[in-house]
Amino acid sequence: MPIRQPSATTVDPPGVPARRAALKLLDAVLRRGEALEAALAGATRGVAGADRGLAHAVAAEALRRLPDLDALIDAQTRQRLPDDAKARFALRIALVQALALGTPPHAAIATVLPLVDGGPRKLVHGVFGSVLRAGAQLPAIPTLPPETATRWRAAWGDAAVAAAARALAAPPPLDLSLKDEGGAAMLGGRSLAPLHRRLDDAGPVTALPGFGEGGWWVQDLAASLPARLIGAGAGTVLDLCAAPGGKTCQLAAAGWRVTAVDASESRLARLRDNLMRTRLVADVVRADLLDWAPPAAADAVLLDAPCSASGIFRRHPDVLHRVRPAQIAEMADLQTRLLARAADWVRPGGTLVYATCSLEPEEGEEQAGRFMAARLDFSLAPPAQGELPVAAAAQGWVRTLPGTLEADGGCDGFFIARFRRDR
Incomplete structure (x- = not known):
């Protein structure tokens, strides 16, 4: 799907640059397999600040609703449009604005028609009008992409798949990890664990009390669990694959001497x-x-390994469309190699915590099982009762799924295992 660039003498009408950028973002994710956030800078080059935010919002919501948008489009075409057809991309952008983002229909279609100049403008206009005249609506609960739903159903069952769809229906709450409990009262919200606050409709993060003073940092509750399993201490800890630093801050605030390592x-x-x-x-x-x-060997090592990141789909819906079995297998191989190296850096009697923000068993349960079979000098150290705000699995590791803490706003999908080095 070649994307037409405006010529040097062409100036897009107001509103069109944002939609053109949204088209580039969808193309980057769906055709080239890029992460939405990684593609943002290139797709929005030359686009003003407000339009940049709009482009991201349109693309992200289209990815959140993609199967349902495509179903509406397909119901109004005699021949199915190819998945990579520019007309389909333009219709996704127009329809998600009109049906999910509150854009007036005339503005939604007027700002996408220039994207198909020299192409099927009549088709795009006609299908858009037919969908709206039919009174079509997007379902309250989005439909997961079939490949993702099939994979997660095989791993976790129907209930988890249904919970994942519900999790896509609304923006997740904002979780903050606190340096200490001193500023908790000013933040409001609710606490699901020590040194944690959860806020709904928080507004701009930088405007929250305590931001300038550095009293907290943004971190999903599930992402805070690996460092919670290391706990407080005064020794040495290696935080591996540490960026952007939430776990590093947790460990430093808990008294550890932290070495944070990352390749980026x-x-x-x-x-x-x-x-x-x-x-x-x-x-x-x-x-x-x-x-x-x-x-030298450390008292504790935390390996938050590179992974498919399928567990963070609530905030990054692009992973629903990018993650494929080949990528999962590639990440699992890298995790095995990293885990083997990290284990050697733990002193006898020390702690190793392995974590991934993935919903794929290959990157979690299967990884832990292979490690325990290969390293008889380590034993699994399950969390004590009440140590974490979620229950451990029967095997002794921690798995958060779609549906975990759902009544309280949910959390990302994570796998965490804590090991002790016995000798």
């Missing part, structure tokens, strides 16, 4: 910003963990 300089810049704002201290190292090694 841009992500480490965010980690350093978080440390500066919170006035917490850690040694920051840019390194590839397959090449790097610490000078």
Whole structure:
């Protein structure tokens, strides 16, 4: 699907640059398999600030509702449009605005027709009008992409798939991890665990009490669980794949001497910003963990391994469409190698925590099982009763799924296992 760029003498009408950027974002995710956030800078180059935000919002909502948008389009066409047809992309953008984002229909269609100049403008206009005249609506609960639903149903059952669809229906709450309990009262909201606040309709993060003072950082409750399993201490801890730094801040605030390691300089810049704002201290190292090694074994090691990230679909719906079995297998192989290296960096008697923000068993339960079979010098250390705000699985590790804490606003999908090095 070639995307037409305006010529040097062409100026898009108001509103069109945002929709053109949204088209580029959808193309990057659906055709090239890029992450939505990674594609944002390139897709919105030259687009003004407000339009940049609008482009992101339109693309993200279209990805959240994609199967249902496509069903509406297909119901009004005699021949099914190819998945990568520009007309289908334009219709997705127009319909999600009119049916989900509250854009007046005339504005929704007028701002996408220039995207198909020289192409099927009449088709796009006609299908859009037919959908609206039919009184079509998007379902209250979005439909998961069939491949994702099939994969998760096989792993977790129908209830988890239904809960995942419900989780897509509304923006998730904002979770904050606190440096200490001093500022909790000013933030309001509710607490689901020590040093945690959950806010609904929080507004701009930077306007919340305590932001400038560094009293907290944004971190989904599930993402805070791995560091909670290490707890407080005064020894040395390695935070591996540490950026953007939520776990580093947790560990530093809990008294540990932290070395935070990550391969991405841009992500480490965010980690350093978080440390500066919170006035917490850690040694920051840019390194590839397959090449790097610490000078000495640590009392604790936290490996939040690279993964498919399918567990963060509530905030990043692009993962529903990008993650495929081949990518899961590739990530699982990398995790196995990283886990083997990280284990060697734990002193006898020390703690190793392995975590992924994935809903794929290959990146969680199966990984832990292989590790325990290969490393008889480690044993699983299940969380004690009441240690975490969620229950451990019968095997002794922690798995959060769609539906976990749903009555309280839910949480991301995570796998966490804590091991002790016995010798």
